[in-house]
Amino acid sequence: MGIFDAFRKNKDEVHGPRVLVCAIDGRFHDVLKTDSDVYRRFYPATSLEVLPSIQALLERLEGKYDIVHLFVDVTETGTLRDSRGHEITGTELIRRCCDQDVKLLWSASENPPDRYVKGFAARGKRLNLVMTLQRKGASFPSFLENILSRMALGETMPVAWSAICPQIPRSDRNDAPESIFFAGRGGVRLLA
Secondary structure: OOOHHHOOOOOOEEEOOOEEEEEOOHHHHHHHHHHHHHHHHHOOOEEEEEOOOHHHHHHHHOOOOOEEEEEOOEOOOOEEEOOOOOEEEHHHHHHHHHHOOOOEEEEOOOOOHHHHHHHOOOOOOOOEEEEEEEOOOOHHHHHHHHHHHHHHOOOOHHHHHHHHOOOOOOOOOOOOOEEEEEEOOOOOEEEO
16 A cells, blocks of 8 residues: 555545435325434434425435435336426436446335336446335334444445345345345445
8 A cells, every 4th residue: 555545535435425315206205204214323414305306306416425215106117207297217317326426326115126127227337226126114114224234334235235135045034125236336335
């Protein structure tokens, strides 16, 4: 390690990450509040917002968040649509998040897997992506807390995820939410 290496900022190690917990629809209010409370336990720089439109979401991304935890319905064609009828594909949202150096995008509302497959192409993108299929009620906040507690102490998301939900045949965890996890930025550390 050279002298200048000591002063170089590691972009994959974030201390006190900024978190945006948001929804494009007011009907997600209860789960929005629950999930934001979990994030605040580990990451005090957590903002909670109900956004009026897709455009408002894209503008908020410019606030340089490290984690975006989003509640929105995904359409049958894999797009996100607001109440005004404006749409964006999941792939475009992923690109916008990458452009703003978001490390983790978590789609936290329940959506069928085929909708994510149609609209959320993340291959080759430097972004961890979680797409929720079924929250399983009260299991979700507990699962989120377990993941975040490990990550806040320095584990990478893939390590924390596999510790909580091992991908071993016959190790089915009925209490864990059903999700798809894509580790496009697996080495990032989101420290408290």
